[in-house]
Amino acid sequence: MALKFPIFMDAQSTTPGDPRVVEAMIPYFTEKFGHAASRNHSFGWEAEAGVDRAREQLAKIIGARDPKEIVFTSGGTESINLAIKGVAEMYREKGNHIVTTVIEQRASLDVCKRLERHGYEVTYVPVRPDGLVELEAIQKAITDRTILISVMVANNEVGTIQDIAAIGRLAKEKGIIFHADGTQAVGKIPLNVETMGIDLLSCTAHLIYGPKGVGALYVRRKGPRVRIAPLIDGGGHERGMRSGTLPVPLIVGFGRAAEICGEVMAEESARLAKLRDRLQDMILSNVDEAFLNGHPERRLPHNLNISFAYVEGESVLMGLNKETALSSGSACTSSTLEPSYVIGALGASAELAHSSIRFSLHRFTTEEEVEHVGARTIEVVKRLREMSPLYELAKEGVDLKSIRWKAE
Ligand SMILES: Cc1ncc(COP(=O)(O)O)c(C=O)c1O
Structure with a gap:
């Protein structure tokens, strides 16, 4: 050829769009244009059904128990902001310390830097020459004020995949919330929030052959129930965690993109x-x-x-x-x-x-x-x-x- x-x-x-994703999105721009929160007519029901299906498709590839654990956002950056700032605000009484690594993406590092300016303490754990973070280094960084461990699943530059399940086990043992930035990994390698002990998982559509401008944050509802403060207040969409009219065509595309990734x-x-x-x-x-x-x-x-x-x-x-x-x-x-x-x-x-x-x-x-x-x-x-x-x-x-x- x-x-x-x-x-x-x-x-x-970013990834090129998969034509099958675009095909799934198109009807939601035109004949199925309803507002997903319009509860009293069929346009709304149709849009809501599209969003529900996408929630299920996404929940399935990350092994979430309940599609309600998926909160749609505008992308990976927003999901990371929501996860880290949301936990920082919600659990402020419990502690003010966050453990992360030096090779996180800018979204995570910049959120942590901002929190430091607001009285939080952050430990940036170093990594080995191959990009792996040592479990012991995370363990040593934990204090009785630690409320969050935030580690990327796979690095965006060198691709190194962390031992997420081990970090998840450690977090569980210590009763600390664990956020994983799965932006580069979801849809590419097998991930399971249940078996890996992930409480919050950030991801984005544009890295899995889906549209730009939509992402998601998985928020665990059980064992433990994780609570996060919203970044955006408003109509109480996404169970109050992310207000704003849902971009239904983008969400439908994200769901389809996730489904295809699961299949292939x-x-x-x-x-x-x-x-x-x-x-x-x-x-x-x-x-x-x-x-x-x-x-x-x-x-x-x-x-x-x-x-x-x-x-x-x-x-x-x-x-x-x-x-x-x-x-x-x-x-x-x-x-x-x-x-x-x-x-x-x-x-x-x-x-x-x-x-x-x-x-x-x-x-x-x-x-x-x-x-x-x-x-x-x-x-x-x-x-x-x-x-x-x-x-x-x-x-x-x-x-x-x-x-x-x-x-x-
Ligand atoms: C590891 C990682 N986290 C977060 C992001 C930000 O995601 P988004 O571009 O959807 O805001 C990226 C983007 O490439 C990334 O590679």
């Missing part, structure tokens, strides 16, 4: 892992001083993150960007030229953090695309290195750390 350009390999920033997950992740491994082997066997970031096994099947020493990630992207959409670092930090804080937190030097490239594959990625992107990446990195005096010096055996760059 002929390649179509540009090739999209940045599916951890096993096959899709096996296919993507195989393609990803091929890309990884191609690059690592042809480019020296290229390093895999994240855990070699415990990572998302569609994620590959590599640092290329002696070249700038941005230069690699520029060399490829007419035909391939990739990312250096995460979408929210790549607008600045700061090195990735995630790669930095794994212990890499600033230079290596600056030279990281994230390849993320998706449902519609083909083998031809992988072969092409692999070959072009190798070519571009080699070309950049030919122009790099640092690479030349390193190849001559000069220890770059010993160089005095300016007269002192």
Whole structure:
């Protein structure tokens, strides 16, 4: 099959919409346009039925007992805000301490920073060089004032998957609420809020081939019943946790997207892992001083993150960007030229953090695309290195750390 350009390999920033999702949404823009809270006519009932079905579809892929445990929001960022701020406000009397990790997505870190300005205390637990957080580190961080543990299921840059079930068990033992940011993981890897002991789970539609502008927060109703203060007050929708007219077409699309993920997950992740491994082997066997970031096994099947020493990630992207959409670092930090804080937190030097490239594959990625992107990446990195005096010096055996760059 002929390649179509540009090739999209940045599916951890967002995913292309699945046509089956769009098809499910369309009637809810036109003939089924009712307000889901209109209880006294069929337009409302029809819209409500669409939302109820989506709640069930979503509850099913995360193993929630009751569809009522799903609260629809505008996306992952809002869900995270609702989870962390909602617990912070509701359980203020019980304590003011939160435990999280240094590699959370900006939404979580920025919420925690804000809470710190309002008298809360936050412990940012470090991670190992492979991106895994040690259970003991979380355990040590817990105090008798801890009200929340908040940890991402899978990292958006390096794909490392945390031992969520172990953290869930620890949280249960200590009687602490556990929020998991599942934005990159829901629909991609098997998750079960019951067996993993998750009390709050954030997710978003646009990373599972659904529409942008809709997300959800799972809020446990039993064992324990978790209560959260709302961010948005109003008509009392979503059982008072998130007021505002529900975006029915988006919610219907989210539900359908979740349903499809549930049906194809096993096959899709096996296919993507195989393609990803091929890309990884191609690059690592042809480019020296290229390093895999994240855990070699415990990572998302569609994620590959590599640092290329002696070249700038941005230069690699520029060399490829007419035909391939990739990312250096995460979408929210790549607008600045700061090195990735995630790669930095794994212990890499600033230079290596600056030279990281994230390849993320998706449902519609083909083998031809992988072969092409692999070959072009190798070519571009080699070309950049030919122009790099640092690479030349390193190849001559000069220890770059010993160089005095300016007269002192
Ligand atoms: C791990 C993680 N959490 C939260 C978010 C924010 O989700 P949204 O874009 O739906 O606001 C993202 C977005 O990519 C993410 O990767």
